[in-house]
Amino acid sequence: DTKIITIANQKGGVGKTTTAVNLAAGLAACEIPTLLIDLDPQSNATSGLGLETSAFQRSVYDILTNNTTFDETIVNTQLDCLDLAPSSHQLVGAEVELVGMLAREHILRKALGEMTKRYDFIFIDCPPSLGLLTVNGLTAADSVLIPIQCEYYALEGLSQLLNTIRLIQRQLNKNLEIEGVLITMYDSRLNLSKQVAEEVRAYFGEKVYKTAIQRNVRLSESPSYGKPIILYDASSIGSQNYMALASEVLEHNG
Amino acid sequence: DTKIITIANQKGGVGKTTTAVNLAAGLAACEIPTLLIDLDPQSNATSGLGLETSAFQRSVYDILTNNTTFDETIVNTQLDCLDLAPSSHQLVGAEVELVGMLAREHILRKALGEMTKRYDFIFIDCPPSLGLLTVNGLTAADSVLIPIQCEYYALEGLSQLLNTIRLIQRQLNKNLEIEGVLITMYDSRLNLSKQVAEEVRAYFGEKVYKTAIQRNVRLSESPSYGKPIILYDASSIGSQNYMALASEVLEHNG
Numbered sequence: 322d323t324k325i326i327t328i329a330n331q332k333g334g335v336g337k338t339t340t341a342v343n344l345a346a347g348l349a350a351c352e353i354p355t356l357l358i359d360l361d362p363q364s365n366a367t368s369g370l371g372l373e374t375s376a377f378q379r380s381v382y383d384i385l386t387n388n389t390t391f392d393e394t395i396v397n398t399q400l401d402c403l404d405l406a407p408s409s410h411q412l413v414g415a416e417v418e419l420v421g422m423l424a425r426e427h428i429l430r431k432a433l434g435e436m437t438k439r440y441d442f443i444f445i446d447c448p449p450s451l452g453l454l455t456v457n458g459l460t461a462a463d464s465v466l467i468p469i470q471c472e473y474y475a476l477e478g479l480s481q482l483l484n485t486i487r488l489i490q491r492q493l494n495k496n497l498e499i500e501g502v503l504i505t506m507y508d509s510r511l512n513l514s515k516q517v518a519e520e521v522r523a524y525f526g527e528k529v530y531k532t533a534i535q536r537n538v539r540l541s542e543s544p545s546y547g548k549p550i551i552l553y554d555a556s557s558i559g560s561q562n563y564m565a566l567a568s569e570v571l572e573h574n575g
Numbered sequence: 576d577t578k579i580i581t582i583a584n585q586k587g588g589v590g591k592t593t594t595a596v597n598l599a600a601g602l603a604a605c606e607i608p609t610l611l612i613d614l615d616p617q618s619n620a621t622s623g624l625g626l627e628t629s630a631f632q633r634s635v636y637d638i639l640t641n642n643t644t645f646d647e648t649i650v651n652t653q654l655d656c657l658d659l660a661p662s663s664h665q666l667v668g669a670e671v672e673l674v675g676m677l678a679r680e681h682i683l684r685k686a687l688g689e690m691t692k693r694y695d696f697i698f699i700d701c702p703p704s705l706g707l708l709t710v711n712g713l714t715a716a717d718s719v720l721i722p723i724q725c726e727y728y729a730l731e732g733l734s735q736l737l738n739t740i741r742l743i744q745r746q747l748n749k750n751l752e753i754e755g756v757l758i759t760m761y762d763s764r765l766n767l768s769k770q771v772a773e774e775v776r777a778y779f780g781e782k783v784y785k786t787a788i789q790r791n792v793r794l795s796e797s798p799s800y801g802k803p804i805i806l807y808d809a810s811s812i813g814s815q816n817y818m819a820l821a822s823e824v825l826e827h828n829g
């Protein structure tokens with residue numbers, strides 16, 4: 322069966338999309354059938370894979386609001402083993418639209434139903450908030466991967482995120498686990514980076530991936546070429562880091 | 576009369592809070608009475624000024640949901656001329672709570688009423704979304720200051736933000752203007768930084784501040800000491816940049 326991993330953190334700009342795109346691409350490069358779901362109205366994961374939201378008739382918005390199936394939404398990417406369920410700008414209004422719906426937190430989970438037979442991994446990229454889009458992502462998932470930027474403000478938001486995860490485990494998805502905690506934008510020249518990384522490892526222990534993603538400009542250049550790092554610059558430290566992360570994720574999941 | 580400036584951009588991690596805290600502190604250091612309103616459930620602006628949300632009975636959440644006044648909420652900071660209306664974690668649920676309220680977009684604007692006589696500038700720090708908290712911030716404001724990080728993904732979200740601003744101008748706040756566009760985390764060693772800055776200046780022309788905020792680790796260290804940059808390290812490039820920005824904002828506002 323498939324493993325559904327949601328990538329979430331309400332703190333903005335911590336590397337959720339960069340991790341979703343490059344981890345999914347890393348696994349696909351190893352011929353592992355993978356789906357990436359772009360649940361963020363900003364649709365960065367969609368453009369990070371070189372695709373334009375305006376090119377699609379249907380998107381994740383239609384799945385959430387008018388019973389469209391994943392089958393009708395999923396598109397191919399430049400990597401054979403990687404498919405995408407694209408975002409759309411209409412998702413901006415989805416949170417307000419979902420509020421009044423019945424079982425509004427479960428819509429994504431129900432829609433995923435059959436898809437789990439087709440893919441070994443399904444990743445969900447979330448927006449920087451704890452609203453109904455992220456709640457749908459956490460309710461649909463087997464586990465959550467938490468990127469944490471090596472910055473002070475990024476540490477602050479953790480307790481709120483863990484509270485939300487506990488709430489989801491109690492009320493919406495009792496099997497939700499923490500897949501892992503990923504240190505991102507690590508810069509070994511900065512004391513702040515080292516301090517934050519130490520605190521994260523002290524707080525989360527075993528859950529923290531051995532791989533820390535280093536700050537690497539090639540990672541921030543690659544979306545402007547519409548390519549995951551493995552296709553843009555496979556020799557870069559950023560690409561090596563994400564391939565190492567892919568192996569760790571595979572190890573944890575047998 | 577006072578000038579109410581909302582700091583908004585739905586892209587995460589672009590420097591909204593860093594700008595809100597350090598611009599407000601920069602003006603206060605010039606003895607200009609300033610209020611900072613923390614509208615983000617993450618409450619980074621509150622902790623960036625060395626304050627703890629749990630220490631307060633009332634917060635912006637109470638203003639939005641149960642008619643508490645700003646008078647009852649505002650607290651002093653380390654700077655004589657800077658006051659803060661603190662955030663609280665309860666704001667996480669506010670967007671859903673606001674959906675059903677009458678004139679839900681105008682609550683903040685109405686509550687600000689009398690406050691405008693006390694301060695020369697009021698800044699509002701927004702969360703990374705275009706939900707009802709940010710909409711309240713844009714409806715209450717005279718103008719919006721848009722921080723843009725020198726990154727590709729940060730450029731992508733601009734058209735969505737401008738669409739939202741146009742919508743607000745048409746339906747909720749016809750006097751809303753763009754106060755300015757601020758280039759943040761500029762690193763002159765990176766081509767990507769230069770390219771993005773060029774594109775921003777080409778797109779926004781005169782609206783872009785002459786001051787670009789450079790990437791400077793002292794800016795990301797200062798919140799861990801609970802101090803705005805001017806109190807943490809006034810000689811740093813980050814502090815100089817924000818003081819230069821403060822002068823530009825003063826120039827634009829007579």
Ligand SMILES: Nc1ncnc2c1ncn2[C@@H]1O[C@H](COP(=O)(O)OP(=O)(O)OP(=O)(O)O)[C@@H](O)[C@H]1O
Pocket residue numbers: 332333334335336337338339340361365447448449505506507534535536537538540541542544559585586587588703726727728729
């Ligand atoms: N390791 C890294 N090195 C350098 N730049 C990075 C790295 N990881 C991410 N970035 C850049 O930092 C910015 C923020 O990353 P990203 O957009 O992935 O974060 P996010 O958490 O998805 O943001 P949001 O909260 O807006 O969804 C992007 O411009 C990205 O290109």
Ligand SMILES: Nc1ncnc2c1ncn2[C@@H]1O[C@H](COP(=O)(O)OP(=O)(O)OP(=O)(O)O)[C@@H](O)[C@H]1O
Pocket residue numbers: 331332333334449472473474475586587588589590591592593594615619701702703759760761788789790791792794795796798813
């Ligand atoms: N010029 C700068 N140089 C170095 N670091 C910076 C700079 N500006 C901001 N930072 C750091 O980058 C991170 C993101 O900035 P900040 O939190 O202010 O952005 P934001 O837009 O308010 O984020 P959010 O979308 O989560 O509200 C913070 O850790 C901050 O300390």
Ligand SMILES: [Mg+2]
Pocket residue numbers: 337338339361365447448
């Ligand atoms: Mg993202």
Ligand SMILES: [Mg+2]
Pocket residue numbers: 591592593615619701702
């Ligand atoms: Mg912020």
